[in-house]
Amino acid sequence: MLLRSVWVLWLSCVLIIVYVCNxxxxxxxxxxxxxxxxxxxxxxxxxxxxxxxxxxxxxxxxxxxxxxxxxxxxxxxxxxxxxxxxxxxxxxxxxxxxxxxxxxxxxxxxxxxxxxxxxxxxxxxxxxxxxxxxxxxxxxxxxxxxxxxxxxxxxxxxxxxxxxxxxxxxxxxxxxxxxxxxxxxxxxxxxxxxxxxxxxxxxxxxxxxxxxxxxxxxxxxxxxxxxxxxxxxxxxxxxxxxxxxxxxxxxxxxxxxxxxxxxxxxxxxxxxxxxxxxxxxxxxxVDEDGGCRRKCYRVVRQLKEDTWCPGTKPVITAFHLQTLLFWCCEKFPCGRDWRCVKECVLRVARKLLKCVSQRYLRHYFVRSYNLLKYSNTTELDHTAQKINDFIANPSLYVH
Structure with a gap:
């Protein structure tokens, strides 16, 4: 029984490996x-x-x-x-x-x-x-x-x-x-x-x-x-x-x-x-309660830079992801909601997909302002497709 518990714990740790291209x-x-x-x-x-x-x-x-x-x-x-x-x-x-x-x-x-x-x-x-x-x-x-x-x-x-x-x-x-x-x-x-x-x-x-x-x-x-x-x-x-x-x-x-x-x-x-x-x-x-919010943010940020919208002038920047993280923290304020990096990365990715698809991301402090108001719609559509591909089959991004 002890051996089985150790095996389950080890397997859980392996699954926490996140979905990052390359x-x-x-x-x-x-x-x-x-x-x-x-x-x-x-x-x-x-x-x-x-x-x-x-x-x-x-x-x-x-x-x-x-x-x-x-x-x-x-x-x-x-x-x-x-x-x-x-x-x-x-x-x-x-x-x-x-x-x-x-x-x-x-x-x-x-x-x-x-x-x-x-x-x-x-x-x-x-x-x-x-x-x-x-x-x-x-x-x-x-x-x-x-x-x-x-x-x-x-x-x-x-x-x-x-x-x-x-x-x-x-x-x-x-x-x-x-x-x-x-x-x-x-x-x-x-x-x-x-x-x-x-x-x-x-x-x-x-x-x-x-x-x-x-x-x-x-x-x-x-x-x-x-x-x-x-x-x-x-x-x-x-x-x-x-x-x-x-x-x-x-x-x-x-x-x-x-x-x-x-x-x-x-x-x-x-x-x-x-x-x-x-x-x-x-x-x-952000992680005073022991959550993994900051690590989740870094993972999603690298996904964005490597896969979703790379380049020196991306349509989605770190500021957009930071704002998205704050909104997710409001919706899920408890530390128990931020224990598994794998689940949290997918949660943030789904939220990002929704914002990019609708071309609407509220500013965190001045919420009536849309941060994507003047963003290139074609680039947003391409980014949405890449995020959707990741969510549909994240195992392709695991090595």
């Missing part, structure tokens, strides 16, 4: 994670030097070393810094300035300095100016649900240099102008830091600065976005947590909201709401 074990998923982490750390080292140099030339921009609760704008809030440190104590190293979108692409938030005392107020509805400041006969398009205008009047103590026409038009801080200024400073910093052979600025779509960085293990691309970090303030658009929500706990949700949100300069006129600190706070404690 990779037959959880260990290889962890190996991929460590490899990407090394590349990201090398990229961060380069970007710290570059953004530090930019900050020396233009004090409106800070080094990415000062992102999150290390932002110089909140150095007078020791309680906030202490709370963040306590949350991450004993966890893996983390820089709140970076989001890994794929194994070869990262999104980097470059914090700005000099915008203090944010408060949300009713802004004027229409804008009739171009990026150069000239008058337009028709208004600029209104911001969508995950975007907003940003006025100098939103801050009690904006620094004088933010009123400069290089970044401001009619009282609005214009993201495209901020990005243009940052790009100029970055080009100079690359030469000053002697990174000409290691870092190159690429053509980019939208209001971001995209660079390619040579690392020991290959080229890594990074999208650098000037970011206004708003600590200890939660936007009205983010109606979270929801009524009767069982995950995360009320206490943790309250703590997460105190970390605030960001406004990122990702479009010409409108600032994008970002919740990177809140998302990290959710992730670091």
């Amino acid at each position: 990779c037959g074990s959880v260990c290889e998923v962890d190996l991929r994670h460590r490899t990407v982490s090394r590349r990201v750390e090398e990229v961060l080292t380069v970007l710290r030097d570059l953004t530090t140099e930019v900050s020396k030339k233009d004090g409106r921009f800070q080094s990415i070393a000062h992102a999150g609760v290390n932002n110089e704008n909140i150095k007078d809030q020791p309680a906030m810094v202490s709370k963040w440190a306590a949350l991450l104590r004993g966890r893996c190293s983390f820089n709140p300035a970076i989001q890994v979108l794929t194994s070869s692409l990262v999104l980097v938030s470059v914090p700005v300095r000099g915008l203090i005392g944010y408060h949300q107020h009713v802004a004027r509805q229409w804008r009739y100016y171009s990026l150069t400041g000239s008058i337009l006969p028709t208004p600029v398009r209104e911001p969508e649900k995950l975007h907003q205008w940003l006025e100098l009047e939103s801050f009690t103590s904006p620094a004088q240099d933010w009123q400069d026409a290089k970044v401001c038009v009619e009282g609005d801080i214009v993201p495209a102008k901020v990005v243009s200024l940052f790009r100029e400073q970055l080009e100079t910093a690359i030469l000053t830091c002697s990174f000409s052979g290691k870092v190159s600025i690429l053509e980019s779509v939208g209001s971001v600065v995209r660079v390619a960085i040579e690392t020991v293990e290959g080229v890594m691309e990074a999208e650098l976005v000037p970011t206004v970090e708003l600590i200890n303030y939660w936007p009205k658009k983010a109606r979270w947590p929801r009524l009767l929500q069982r995950w995360p706990t009320t206490e943790r949700a309250r703590c997460i909201k105190s970390f605030g949100f960001n406004l990122m300069a990702t479009s010409n006129y409108h600032w994008l709401l970002s919740f990177s600190r809140a998302e990290q706070a959710l992730l670091v404690a």
Whole structure:
């Protein structure tokens, strides 16, 4: 009887081997994670030097070393810094300035300095100016649900240099102008830091600065976005947590909201709401009950990168999968629902298939916004077919 029990236990462990194309074990998923982490750390080292140099030339921009609760704008809030440190104590190293979108692409938030005392107020509805400041006969398009205008009047103590026409038009801080200024400073910093052979600025779509960085293990691309970090303030658009929500706990949700949100300069006129600190706070404690949520996320992520939608510009990114994981955690809040990696991977895959097929994935904090609204429908259909093939016969992916 004992021998039989041992045999059943061993067989169960074997079945936990996950369905990853070109990779037959959880260990290889962890190996991929460590490899990407090394590349990201090398990229961060380069970007710290570059953004530090930019900050020396233009004090409106800070080094990415000062992102999150290390932002110089909140150095007078020791309680906030202490709370963040306590949350991450004993966890893996983390820089709140970076989001890994794929194994070869990262999104980097470059914090700005000099915008203090944010408060949300009713802004004027229409804008009739171009990026150069000239008058337009028709208004600029209104911001969508995950975007907003940003006025100098939103801050009690904006620094004088933010009123400069290089970044401001009619009282609005214009993201495209901020990005243009940052790009100029970055080009100079690359030469000053002697990174000409290691870092190159690429053509980019939208209001971001995209660079390619040579690392020991290959080229890594990074999208650098000037970011206004708003600590200890939660936007009205983010109606979270929801009524009767069982995950995360009320206490943790309250703590997460105190970390605030960001406004990122990702479009010409409108600032994008970002919740990177809140998302990290959710992730670091996601398996406190002994579940396998994080491992499940890594497995599904590798499936996406290797099989479902590979490439440097995939229609589904790590951010989409992270959002999906949060929704699954809400639906299955108990640790007992996250014991078997095999079952959990299939559960998340089915949920992803539903979202991709319907072309609808709600933002976790601003749930009225569809993250797949502007995604390429043909690519989504191809991805849905590959996910469906995996779910129909996952044994083909086991070695």
